[in-house]
Amino acid sequence: MDYLYERISYLKGLADGLELDQNTKEGKLLIHIVEALEDFADAISDLEQEQLELENYVDVIDEDLADVEEAIFEDEYDFYDDDVDYIELECPYCNEILYIEDDMIDDDTECPNCHERIVTEYNDEDDEN
Ligand SMILES: [Zn+2]
Incomplete structure (x- = not known):
């Protein structure tokens, strides 16, 4: 200036x-x-x-x-x-706390403790995608 x-x-x-x-x-x-x-x-x-x-x-x-x-x-x-990699779940049948890999969860996911199939909200969300 x-x-x-x-x-x-x-x-x-x-x-x-x-x-x-x-x-x-x-x-x-x-x-x-x-x-x-x-x-x-x-x-x-x-x-x-x-x-x-x-x-x-x-x-x-x-x-x-x-x-x-x-x-x-x-x-x-x-x-x-x-x-996201691991999801903490409580098995509704045996109440075992499970750590399941996010990608591995589907309608056929079984509890490794009691071998019941676990259906979660995560499954529904994944199906929509
Ligand atoms: Zn179980």
Whole structure:
């Protein structure tokens, strides 16, 4: 942004060198043009500052979002790692606690203890898929 102010300073210097007379129409016009340019530079400088603040704010949101994503996907990973491969079941016939591989459960799954067939909600869900 500094270069804009440098150029305006240069124009002001030129205007001073010309010894512009504010009482002539041309002098008045040129002086007001330089002043208007200075206002533009101020406005752009303000915008630049606000832009930087927004960028910093977005960076902070991005970092927070990354933390949230990490927490969510970590939980999801744990869920699949711990729960899907093996399902804990209580046999309804002998009450034995069984750990059966998710993929192995079907309508013919038998309790390894009492050899009764075990039908679970997991079976129904798998059949629909
Ligand atoms: Zn059983």
